[in-house]
């Protein structure tokens with residue numbers, strides 16, 4: 001069982017420790033793991049087993065714009081200043097905007113100096129109900145023992161990575177955004193070598209269109225299209241998905257679909 005799986009299983013158990021320490025060498029993995037945990041705790045559509053990734057909380061957590069998921073990430077090698085920690089701790093005391101829980105993710109938390117760490121310790125001693133701190137670090141040994149002892153630690157091993165399916169769907173979303181940003185014509189869609197890529201690209205597109213039609217959050221790149229156009233393109237994407245199953249020219253088909261529905265100029 002990977003650390004990520006152990007962590008997910010732990011969260012599913014229900015009672016979540018107020019301070020989880022995620023340590024390990026891969027910063028991307030730890031950060032995405034923290035976001036996934038936040039989704040697992042706040043998803044409104046998934047079940048206990050898994051977050052959906054598509055509901056409003058899930059998407060806003062992924063985009064780092066959820067008001068009850070505070071993220072502290074200092075640029076470069078800056079130390080985390082005491083004022084920054086105090087402000088974060090203060091924010092965590094304020095009631096959640098959307099009810100339910102409040103989560104703080106502190107990246108590279110070993111960069112707290114002693115004063116910051118001591119200020120933080122006070123909050124950690126009495127975190128309050130439904131408050132969760134996810135501390136990420138590549139150097140757990142650099143943390144104050146008083147902080148370490150208040151955390152439940154999960155350490156990722158070197159070489160551990162996100163599940164392939166997750167990496168793929170993120171890559172497809174990035175590909176979609178890249179295409180919508182400059183639709184004319186990267187042409188790489190034609191060169192897709194795996195049918196799976198075409199499928200997951202179309203499914204990503206459908207999920208994004210569904211999201212924009214259902215509610216206010218969306219890819220800004222899609223918001224310039226009318227609802228009717230999005231509806232048409234959604235139906236065409238579903239239909240294309242069906243055709244892809246029996247056609248070898250999937251790259252070409254997706255490319256011509258994109259040129260028709262999401263061209264450079266409307």
Ligand SMILES: [Zn+2]
Nearest residue numbers: 043052055058
């Ligand atoms: Zn969800």
